Amino acid sequence: MLPFLKIMLRNLVLGPSTDPFPFAPAKTHENFRGCAVHDPEKCILCGICRHVCAAGAIQIRASQDGSGMQYSLWHNSCVFCGMCAHYCPTGALTMSNNWHLAHTGAEMFSNCISNLIHFGECAQCGAKIQPRPQAIIDTLGVRSPDRFLLCPKCKRQSIGRNVAQPRSIHRQENL
Amino acid sequence: MTEILTDSLQAVFAILIFPGGLFVLALGLFLKGVDRKVLARLQRRVGPPLYQPVLDLIKLATKETLIPNTANEGAFRLAPVLGLTGMLVTAALMPIGGVWSGVSGLGDLLVLLYLLPIPAMGLMLAGGSSSSPYGALGFSREMCMMFAYEMPLIASFLAVAVRVGGSDGTGGSLLSLPAIMDYQFQHGPLLFDPVMLPAALALILFIPGTMGHGLFDIPEAESEVLEGPLLEYSGPLLAVFHLMSAVKLVVVLELGVALLCPNPLVATGGGGVLVNLLWHICKCLVLLMVSVTCFRAATGRLRLDQGFSFFVKYTSPLALVSLGLAFLLR
Amino acid sequence: MLQLLCKLASRSPWIYRINAGSCNGCDVEMATTALIPRYDVERLGCKYCGSPRHADVVLISGPLTLRVRDKVLRVYNEIPHPKVTVAVGVCPVSGGCFRDGYTVGADIDHYIPLDVIVPGCPPRPQAIMEGILKAVEVWRARLEESVCCHS
Numbered sequence: 330m331l332p333f334l335k336i337m338l339r340n341l342v343l344g345p346s347t348d349p350f351p352f353a354p355a356k357t358h359e360n361f362r363g364c365a366v367h368d369p370e371k372c373i374l375c376g377i378c379r380h381v382c383a384a385g386a387i388q389i390r391a392s393q394d395g396s397g398m399q400y401s402l403w404h405n406s407c408v409f410c411g412m413c414a415h416y417c418p419t420g421a422l423t424m425s426n427n428w429h430l431a432h433t434g435a436e437m438f439s440n441c442i443s444n445l446i447h448f449g450e451c452a453q454c455g456a457k458i459q460p461r462p463q464a465i466i467d468t469l470g471v472r473s474p475d476r477f478l479l480c481p482k483c484k485r486q487s488i489g490r491n492v493a494q495p496r497s498i499h500r501q502e503n504l
Numbered sequence: 505m506t507e508i509l510t511d512s513l514q515a516v517f518a519i520l521i522f523p524g525g526l527f528v529l530a531l532g533l534f535l536k537g538v539d540r541k542v543l544a545r546l547q548r549r550v551g552p553p554l555y556q557p558v559l560d561l562i563k564l565a566t567k568e569t570l571i572p573n574t575a576n577e578g579a580f581r582l583a584p585v586l587g588l589t590g591m592l593v594t595a596a597l598m599p600i601g602g603v604w605s606g607v608s609g610l611g612d613l614l615v616l617l618y619l620l621p622i623p624a625m626g627l628m629l630a631g632g633s634s635s636s637p638y639g640a641l642g643f644s645r646e647m648c649m650m651f652a653y654e655m656p657l658i659a660s661f662l663a664v665a666v667r668v669g670g671s672d673g674t675g676g677s678l679l680s681l682p683a684i685m686d687y688q689f690q691h692g693p694l695l696f697d698p699v700m701l702p703a704a705l706a707l708i709l710f711i712p713g714t715m716g717h718g719l720f721d722i723p724e725a726e727s728e729v730l731e732g733p734l735l736e737y738s739g740p741l742l743a744v745f746h747l748m749s750a751v752k753l754v755v756v757l758e759l760g761v762a763l764l765c766p767n768p769l770v771a772t773g774g775g776g777v778l779v780n781l782l783w784h785i786c787k788c789l790v791l792l793m794v795s796v797t798c799f800r801a802a803t804g805r806l807r808l809d810q811g812f813s814f815f816v817k818y819t820s821p822l823a824l825v826s827l828g829l830a831f832l833l834r
Numbered sequence: 835m836l837q838l839l840c841k842l843a844s845r846s847p848w849i850y851r852i853n854a855g856s857c858n859g860c861d862v863e864m865a866t867t868a869l870i871p872r873y874d875v876e877r878l879g880c881k882y883c884g885s886p887r888h889a890d891v892v893l894i895s896g897p898l899t900l901r902v903r904d905k906v907l908r909v910y911n912e913i914p915h916p917k918v919t920v921a922v923g924v925c926p927v928s929g930g931c932f933r934d935g936y937t938v939g940a941d942i943d944h945y946i947p948l949d950v951i952v953p954g955c956p957p958r959p960q961a962i963m964e965g966i967l968k969a970v971e972v973w974r975a976r977l978e979e980s981v982c983c984h985s
Contacts, residue, residue, distance in 0.1 A: 406928035408955035
C-alpha cells in the first residue's frame with residue numbers, strides 16, 4: 330500500500346542525484362558529438378563536406394586575393410550530424426566533444442570556423458591546383474606520387490605519355 | 505475611552521506586527537522556501553536555496569507592470585491587495601498555543617469561515633477582471649473548487665464545535681477558537697481524539713485543496729490554463745499575490761494546528777513564550793510536510809470534476825462521520 | 835545597495851518557453867533541465883512558468899515558421915521588461931536543416947533580438963543551463979543599467 334511513501338523515504342535518504350554542473354565541469358563522454366573541428370593543414374578543398382552537409386553550414390568560397398579558398402563552417406547552422414567528418418577523405422574535419430558553445434547574440438556570426446586554405450602548385454607548370462599537403466600525399470598519393478602533384482592538364486599529358494609507352498610498363502604502373 | 509484606545513492599538517499591533525503582519529509574512533516565506541527545498545529533496549534534486557521566495561519577490565519588484573487594455577484596471581489592481589489584506593487580518597485572529605490567544609471576541613470559527621475564502625475571492629476577481637479567456641477559466645475553476653473544499657471545512661468546524669461544546673454536558677456547541685483551545689489544553693489535543701480523527705483527515709486534505717497543490721492544483725494549473733487567474737499579472741502586483749499565498753499558507757496551517765494540536769510545550773510566562781512559539785512553528789512545519797509537501801510530491805493534478813467529486817465523495821463524508829459521532833457521544 | 839538588489843533579483847530567473855515551430859527536440863531538452871534530478875535547473879532559482887507575463891528569460895526554439903510568426907511576436911511582446919532572449923538550438927538563428935524551406939521564416943533575429951544563443955541540434959541540457967547562466971549575466975547588466983538610469 331502507498332508505494333510512493335517508500336520511494337519518497339528512499340529519495341530523502343539517498344540524497345540529491347544532481348550533477349554539480351554549473352559549478353564544476355560536467356561529465357562528457359569521449360565519443361560525444363560536439364562541434365566540428367577543421368584542420369586547414371589537411372584540407373584538400375574537395376568539397377565533399379559541403380556536399381553532404383544537411384544544414385548548409387559549410388561554405389567554400391574563393392578568397393579575395395585569389396591565393397586560395399575561404400573555408401567556413403558556421404556552428405550556428407551545424408546540426409552535429411557528423412556526416413562531414415564521416416566523408417572527409419583526409420580527416421581534416423573531425424567532431425570534437427566540445428559542447429560549450431553558448432554565446433551572446435553579438436557573437437552570432439563570429440561563432441564559426443573560418444580558415445583560408447592556400448592553393449597548391451602544379452609540380453610541372455606551377456598552375457593553381459588543390460592543396461597537396463604532405464600528410465595527404467602519404468595517404469592518397471601513394472599509387473602515383475608524381476602524378477598526384479600535377480594539375481589536370483599536366484596529368485593528362487603524363488597519362489598520355491604513359492599510354493604511348495609499351496604496354497608492360499603501363500601495366501606495371503597500374504598495379 | 506483608554507480601554508478602547510489600547511484595544512484598538514493592540515488590534516493594529518496584532519494585524520501589522522505579531523501574530524499577523526510582519527511575523528506571518530516572514531514565516532510564510534520561510535515555509536514556502538522549506539516547502540520547495542523539501543519537495544526538491546523528495547524528488548532527489550538539490551532545490552533552490554531556502555531564501556528563494558524572498559529573491560523571487562525582489563525580482564518581481566524590479567519588473568514592469570503590464571495591465572491589459574481590455575481589463576478593468578481598478579478591479580485588476582484591487583484584487584491582490586484585497587486578498588493580502590484579508591489574509592493579514594485573518595492571520596491576526598489565529599491563536600498560537602501558549603503565546604497568543606487571539607483578539608478577544610473575534611476568534612470565532614464563523615468569522616474564519618467568512619475570512620478564509622477572501623484570497624480565493626481575490627483570485628476570482630483577478631481572473632474575472634483580467635479579460636483573458638484563461639483568466640475566466642481560472643475564475644470558474646477557482647469558484648468550483650471553493651465550493652468543493654468549503655463543505656468539508658464547514659463540516660469539520662461543526663464537528664469540532666459539537667465535540668467541544670458537548671463536553672460540558674450542556675449539549676451546546678462552541679464556535680470560539682479560544683474556547684476550543686482551552687478544551688484541548690484540558691482534554692488533550694483533538695488530533696488524538698478517536699472521534700475527531702476523520703475530521704482531522706478532512707482538514708488535512710482541505711489544506712492542499714485551498715492552497716491548490718498536488719491533486720488540487722486545478723485553478724492555477726500552469727500547463728493547462730497558464731496559471732489561470734494570475735495569467736495577466738506581472739511585476740509588483742504578482743509579488744502581492746505571492747505574499748498573499750504565503751500568508752494564506754500560514755493561516756491554514758495555523759488553523760490546522762489550532763484545531764488539531766494547539767497545546768504549548770511548556771507553561772506560559774518568561775522564556776516559555778519563545779519556546780512555545782518555536783514549538784508552534786515546528787507543528788506548522790510538520791503539518792506543512794504532511795499536507796502540502798509530501799502530498800504534492802506524491803500526487804498529480806486531477807481534472808476539475810474529479811477534484812470536485814473527491815471532496816464531495818471522500819473528504820466531506822469523513823468530516824460528517826466525525827460530526828455524527830460527536831453528536832451521538834455528546 | 836541598488837547593485838546588491840540587482841544581484842539578488844537576478845538570482846530568480848523565471849523561464850518561459852516559446853516553441854516557434856520547433857521539431858520538439860529542443861523542447862524535450864528544455865523540459866529535461868527542469869524535470870530530471872540530474873540537471874535540476876531550479877537550483878539556480880529558475881522556474882518554468884506558464885504565463886508569459888511572469889517570465890524573465892525567454893527560451894525560443896524552432897525556425898519561426900510563417901504560421902506561428904505573428905503569434906510568437908505577440909506572445910513575445912506580452913513579456914514585461916527587462917527580458918532576455920535565449921535561442922535554443924540552431925533553428926532560431928539560422929534555420930538549421932529547415933533553412934530555405936518554404937514555410938520557414940528564419941532567422942528570428944530579424945524580428946526578436948537574440949541575447950544568448952545555445953547552438954546544438956538539440957543542445958544538451960548542460961549547454962542549455964550554460965546558456966541560461968549567460969542570459970542571467972546579460973539580464974543583471976541590463977537591470978543595473980536601468981537602475982542607474984532611474985537614479
